[in-house]
Amino acid sequence: MAGPAVAETLRPAPSYYTNTVFAVTMAEALAQGCGALGLNFFAVQSQLEILEARLGEDGFDTDEPFDQMIDPTPIFTSMQQDFLTQYPIEGASQAEVCAAGRTEIGEDTLIGMLLIDEKALSE
Numbered sequence: 001m002a003g004p005a006v007a008e009t010l011r012p013a014p015s016y017y018t019n020t021v022f023a024v025t026m027a028e029a030l031a032q033g034c035g036a037l038g039l040n041f042f043a044v045q046s047q048l049e050i051l052e053a054r055l056g057e058d059g060f061d062t063d064e065p066f067d068q069m070i071d072p073t074p075i076f077t078s079m080q081q082d083f084l085t086q087y088p089i090e091g092a093s094q095a096e097v098c099a100a101g102r103t104e105i106g107e108d109t110l111i112g113m114l115l116i117d118e119k120a121l122s123e
Contacts, residue, residue, distance in 0.1 A: 011068060013070065020048070021051075026083060026111050044114050
């Protein structure tokens with residue numbers, strides 16, 4: 001009987017949670033796939049602190065918020081599919097990965113805010 005009661009206490013993952021986790025994960029992947037891009041560790045840390053504070057304000061256990069959420073994997077899968085539709089970089093060249101990252105930076109998206117273009121810094 002514990003199963004159904006536990007399931008009732010799970011809440012949907014807030015969009016700010018899925019957006020932040022996806023952005024950090026994707027920024028890391030872009031930085032790994034493009035030698036000219038790096039992670040802005042200060043921005044990543046700042047976003048994670050904001051995320052933790054918001055989760056706490058919303059009543060989530062900030063040590064294990066995932067345990068209180070309905071599994072957000074389908075949301076992450078959809079976000080990844082949308083990103084890869086916009087930027088078909090799976091198996092792409094480093095130049096194409098760099099172009100995707102630079103577009104995110106140029107559009108000032110959350111992913112872009114988490115990246116540093118080392119080429120632009122040296123100019």
